[in-house]
Amino acid sequence: MSRRRKVSDSFIIGRRRIAYHNCQKGTIFPSFLFHLFCSLSNTTTSPTSPPPPLLAVAIIPNHLQSALISFNCMLQMRPLPPIYQFNKALGPITKMGHYDISLSLILNKLLQFHGIQLNIYTFNIAINCCCRLNQAHFGFSLLGSLFKRGYTPDATTFTTPINGLILEDKTPEAVELFKKLITTREIEPDLVMYGTIVNGLCRTGNTIRAVSLLSKMEDGSHKPDTVVYTMIIDSLCKDKMVDDAVKLRTEMDEKGIFPGVVTYNSLIHGLCNFGRWEEATGMLREMLDSGIAPNVRTFNVFGDALTKEGKAKEVEGVLEVMIQRGVDPDVVTYNTLMDGYCLQGHMDEAIRVFNTMVDRGLHPNISGYNILINGYCKKMKIDEAMHLFRELPQRGLKPNSGTFSTMLQCLFRLSRCGAAQKLFNEMQVVGIIPDSQTYGILLDGLCKNGHIFEALSLFHMMERNSLDHNVVMYSILIDAFCKDKKLDTARALFNNLSSKGLHLDVKTYNMMIHGLCEEGLLHEAKEFLVKMKQSGCLADGVTYNTIIQGFIGQHKCYEALILVEEMVQRGFSIDASTFPLIVDILSTKGQDPALQEVIKKFMHKDSHGMQEKE
């Protein structure tokens, strides 16, 4: 999973995903940006790959085969090269992400080879490889064996498994270990160790704690660097605290720390997410003025922002500028553009982009396929979506829960429940564990197609298997059973939901109240209104309008108008469907003295109480 992972420990504050805010729709962004990009000719492009290192046998970067040949040649040399040469030779293999190969070379070749004395660097590489393979526990075993063999660990030796814990979503344990190292004075933490903890805190949403650690660093001997500032700036942006992020960037200037391309990318992304185009382009300008060349991610961030503005054509312009500047578009660039076209329903264009990507030698990933499948499903073109779905194995790709969820939703919308059921079984056969979104789609799909009892059975099966239940799932069922006039089941589900301690939202209450009103159970509906108040869930305009319509339906005009008064007092308006009913009461029964009293009261308090729904 990417940057933000699900964290179950209560130590961690829950993370919200930033919703895209279209705050300043229609502002100056696109052409402004395009011209700015076009004027970039005076800045340098990203540096190309560094020259091959001058080893005994040269290693061609990014080429596993050559790296392995070099390594084996070194083992044949007599006298044997020093250990640092072997460590250096492991670098490209590790950097290419072949952690298993690096680890195997260390454990099965170097460690077994007589005449080679490993050093602490070799062990650190091995521990890092274990951690990158999500085997932090094995990294800790290596740490133990390192102690036994008499090696002296350094800050890196501890930072690596600390990072391993963070990568395995065990940030609280990582923080504990860090604290222990400080209190026992086992090792003096250095800048990277602090940075690793800051990263752990940021990715688990503990930005405020990360900021505190930043202050401590400022006061201590390990001053934060660009990376530490960048991680916090990025986290502030993701926490919707973009102003604070911009402020922190200014503080960097005051402290004489220069922002890098990643710092700018995070800030630009944060600003774009809130529609602050002018500031985002200002940031780009500032970046260029400081001689920092935008990289593929900078372009991708702008591409994504344009896509969300519905400007897929402009993304093509950004892509052109990228190519002109020698920045190679990557799979993310093309996926973003494909998504832009899919959002507009232009599937032919999306497929054209897909083919261009393949022609340029890039390998499509599952996200790209999901974008296209989602595009076809939105247009209800299940055959085309299924064709792409069946193509996945040929591309060496595996569908994920998102792929299945999209397909299932489409099948249900087309009322092809049998096919959906078959696909759901297939999902389980291939070993993909359905997530809460998939179950939500299944429950909703079954209910919308009239299979409410099958949905309920599925729900009970989930309960028996201790699968995650959420309010949305309950709400789907409550709504379905209310609409089917099976109020006993709806009530039972509602009570079950309350007893589970799940947070009841106003929508769930409204569904229940609507169901009761439809059946004329107004007294009980009003009781729910009281329950809402007691539980601290605030009624909204929908709640009031629903009950008011219920009372009017039963010709209980007095009660209806009392509720209108209460609703207006709370700042809600009569909606378009309630409005004619109220007008009817006022015109036909307006002379009733009791009603007149009520009418006078609320009309006097807020003469604008009756507004049409937007």
Next chain:
DNA sequence: GTAGGGTTAG
């Protein structure tokens, strides 16, 4: 002279 921390898309 070799090792460890940061940014993007459905």
